[in-house]
Amino acid sequence: MAHTTVQPSTASLTAGLLDASRGPLHPLAAQTLTAALGVAWADPGARHAPGRAARAHLDTARAVLAGALGARPDELSLHGSAEEALALGLDGLLHARRRAGDRTVAGATERSVLLLRAGAEDAVAVEGTGRVDADAWERAVAAPGVAAAVLQTANGEVGTRQPVERLARAARDAGVPLLLDATASVGREPLPPGAGDVVVADAASFGGPPLGLLVVRTGTRSSLPAPRREAEHGRAFAAPWVPLALAAAEAWRQTEHACADDTREARALVDRVRAAAAGVRDVEVLGDPTDALPHVVTFSVLLADGEALVDELAARGVAVASGSACTSSTLRPSHVLAAMGVLTHGNVRVTLPLASVAPDREDAVALLCRELPDAVRAVRVRMGTEDL
Structure with a gap:
């Protein structure tokens, strides 16, 4: 006799939910994901008709998601997770500026994936609310041997916003490229305009699937060490799965409106x-x-x-x-x-x-x-x- 597995309803899983560091899909994003399985399953790099269709869908999704970050489609690459996008974004800056130095300026409350690369022992101190000490940051980015700086728009654990405009200006004045980590804020409040030579977001923060969004603004020196990557503007070994990109784009459309x-x-x-x-x-x-x-x-x-x-x-x-x-x-x-x-x-x-x-x-x-x-x-x- 066949056994049937009873799946819990979405409503039962979200009842009492107050832990949405990774929340469920927006209902329309979930519908888009299901529909995309039938029309955008192919490799977008393939030359046959299914591949060309997938490429067209990917281009559409990329344009929508780039707009979410105030970027051009050719500046945005899509990755398997926000952590992967953060690591690639910082690695690209550090490798491109390896002759300028090997130090990374980061606040002590940055995400672990960045602190591991920056060196937690050198992190800039924060105040009791979690806000970066702006004077200490300004001294740090002006020091010799700094290749890059990383800054979160706001802390995903306690919510405190960072003084992005002031700290970004200090990095710019020192000639140090800035990676802006917006993984906790995109979809919840507007991005600071123009801040960040590299910007990273997470589609999961606005009701999409866990998809890392990496923007490298035109004119920013960024290059990754070998081996060479062929996809996503040279930042990935393979193209993203297009149904995920379409679901993320639909989630942004719906979230932006509300x-x-x-x-x-x-x-x-x-x-x-x-x-x-x-x-x-x-x-x-x-x-x-x-x-x-x-x-x-x-x-x-x-x-x-x-x-x-x-x-x-x-x-x-x-x-x-x-x-x-x-x-x-x-x-x-x-x-x-x-x-x-x-x-x-x-x-x-x-x-x-x-x-x-x-x-x-x-x-x-x-x-x-x-x-x-x-x-x-x-x-x-x-x-x-x-x-x-």
Whole structure:
């Protein structure tokens, strides 16, 4: 007798979802992906009719996605992940400028894939909110031997925005090319105009599939070491899978249209979470309270374990995260929080999904605010720290 596997509904998976560092596909992006399987499956480099059709679809998707980053289609390449795009973007700058030096200027809260290349021990210090020390950054980019600089538009773990205009100007004045990491912000708020010689985004941040978007602006010196890459303007070994590119483009079309309303609603929901967390004993809400991404908030709970809090809230129907959004392991203490000088354990991160993929997110926030005090108390009781 044949067995049938019952798949959970999309609604059941997004109920209580407050961890959208990688959220579900926008419904229309999912439909586009399914439809594209029948018309854009071929190798876009092939000369036969299916290949030419796939190429036309890829060109269309590339134009849409380039527009999302204020770039030209011939400046944009598509990659398997945002991490891959970040690594390629920085490697291209460093290899092209290897005669100028081998140092990379980076803030201490940058993503791990960049800090590993930049050298975390040389990272520029950040303030208590996670904002880069602008004076220290200006001195660092003006120092001898600097080949490149990397800067996030905003931190994906605590939400704090960086002073992109000032720091980009300092890099430009020093003749140092800048990689702008916009993986946490694109689709949630506009990009700073003209900032970044190289710009990286993640289609997953605006309801698309996890597809890395890498822009190398015309005139920027960038070259990758051997072996030679044939696809994506010499930045990839193979062309992207076209259905993914089409799904990402559709997600951007839909998100761009709804961005202003979604941002306003998300900001109000995040403010509710901040207020609820601040009302619990020995809980510190982290990051800048106003100059921050509209959909991210993190708080640290003294005398409690972050993973235990995540599990306790999950048992109550709320999906949140702990650890660092910038690393691949939730078991590793957050280098972002460590750089900020705040508690690295007992932290909970909320990343609101787009309303288009989680229409019940307001209910999820209400549930979190209602359950948080008792969840914290329950974890502390189990740990024997409630009366400390």
